[in-house]
Amino acid sequence: MNVILIGKAVKPQGIKGELKVLPLADSPEIFLDLKKVYIDGAEYKIVSARIADGVYIVLRGVADRNAAEVFRDKDIYADRQDVPVSPDRWFIADILGCAVRFENGEEIGHVTDIVKRGSTDIYTVAAPSGKAVTFPFLKSIIVKVDINGREITLKKDKFSEVALYED
Numbered sequence: 755m756n757v758i759l760i761g762k763a764v765k766p767q768g769i770k771g772e773l774k775v776l777p778l779a780d781s782p783e784i785f786l787d788l789k790k791v792y793i794d795g796a797e798y799k800i801v802s803a804r805i806a807d808g809v810y811i812v813l814r815g816v817a818d819r820n821a822a823e824v825f826r827d828k829d830i831y832a833d834r835q836d837v838p839v840s841p842d843r844w845f846i847a848d849i850l851g852c853a854v855r856f857e858n859g860e861e862i863g864h865v866t867d868i869v870k871r872g873s874t875d876i877y878t879v880a881a882p883s884g885k886a887v888t889f890p891f892l893k894s895i896i897v898k899v900d901i902n903g904r905e906i907t908l909k910k911d912k913f914s915e916v917a918l919y920e921d
Contacts, residue, residue: 757792757831758845760784766822767810773822775809775830782809784837792831848901854879856910857897862887865906886920889913 761775775785785803791813792798799814816822839845846868854862854877866886867878875891889895895916897907 756834758834758837758847759829760791760832760837761809761830763793763825763828763830764808765826766819769819770812771816771818771822772810772812773816773825775811777809779837784832785809785811787838788832788836790833790836792833793825793828844899844901849877849899849906852899852901852904852906854906854908856908856913858910860910862908862913887917889917892916 760779761777764774764776766772767774777785782805785800786805788800788803790797790799791811798816801812801814803809803811813822813825816825834845837845849865849868852865854865856862861882863879863881865877866880868891869876869878871890876888877891878886878888881887892912895908895912897909899906
């Protein structure tokens, strides 16, 4: 089984066993199409899912608020093949560890962290010098993302405009 982290159960909601979920995917709508998830290694069928001021799901066998309470702060996983991904999107797990280079082949380093900040992801790269560089992952700096080759190629001139180097 190849699973990927997609959310975190925040708390029970209401009296019918519904869970409020913090989505860790870039599109919370994925919960609307999922049929099952995994929590603590156990499979749970999704009875219903909705998006309001967050994501809310009801799991089979979770009948009330007390039953839902045991899921508080638990990570929620899905089968990787059940999570739709468009060609220009990637899983964070696929990006972490990728080499980052400029078009001329000059190495910047390897991706060590990705943080969501509003609509833009902020990437942290460990440079060969041991220092870190952070930058917003903007379309204007991307040349190519090759997940299979584990490499990201960026435009050097645009990168220098947005990168923040560690002291």
